[in-house]
Amino acid sequence: MLMTLRMSVMVVLLTVAFFFNGCAIIQHDAEIDKKRLADDLIPAEALAHQLGQKDLTCSNIKSDELSAKPKEGAPQGPVWSNFIIQVSGCGKVKTYKIQCETKSACFLND
């Protein structure tokens, strides 16, 4: 009887600990994603600028971030930062989908 009670208490405590741990991880990961998106936006915009100058044949380019969200890609690999960035200049506009794995690895998603 005592053993059963002890076991039940342990299971309840473990469940509660798991629940609070899960909540902490969700919050932790949300903060990581927010920071990653902010960090990756800089090289993503730089790439969009570079592409925009070439595609719009315009040196005075302005860029706007239309969306930014994390997305898991191929299995057992990085969570990507996916951006949609609009560039405009010399009366022309173009939109790019740019993905970054880390700050140094951004490329255009055609």
Added chain:
Amino acid sequence: MTPIFNMISPFPSWLALLLLLALPFRVLAVSQPPVAPGMTEAMGLWTQVVREGNLSPIDDSLANVRLWMEGQSRFSDANQTHNLSWYQGLLRTALGYAITDRLTVWAGYTYLPTGNSNRKIIGEQAAWPAIRYLVPTPMGTLMLQEMLELRFVKGDTPGVRTRTMAKFLHSFEFEPSLGFVLWDEVFFNANNVVNNPLFGLSGFNQNRAFAGLSWTFNENTRVEVGYMNLLLNKSRPNLSYSAYGSLNTLSLSLFMGW
């Protein structure tokens, strides 16, 4: 140190391993160091296809539910003719729940048919829970995975085994699609299952170490090619010494999401 490693010792060891891939298997074979007592060596080829994704294409409410499907085919020259031949396959499937984009818990099933010397196939089945966490670092992505396998072969005691994997992926700045991959997975048996040749004694069971390159075609498709060493504990109660098998493989993996 083998002679071939001595020749390229100024390089990091992972680069040395990659350079080994450029050599024909026969050259590699003659470059092997003398085997230790109780140690057997073989060459192999492992191929793997993994597909994973969430079930949102079925219904948006299933966006956090994930499906894992995997197939492997394994070849080695550890046979009487020393020719590379098929010896093992693997089918793995699992359902997962993504607690976050980075943290997923899984419940899965594996079927592992192994061909032995008299061509009879031994079919192992395993049920397992697993947890996987993807950690972004300034250098790249770190994946940590823990799996607890309950292994069954017909007519034998079930085996319990833990598998702990750490994998690191780094994309190169000069070509973001290209990266290097390092991983290691260590297996420990929690119990003795001595009647079955696939299972073994409790304690250290095997270690798999990989170094290679990855190529990312797009966010949903990546290949990984490289060298993998499998160190397998073949010790048995009836042996007076510890026995290990070392399998040097070329490993080819295709990872696809959706």
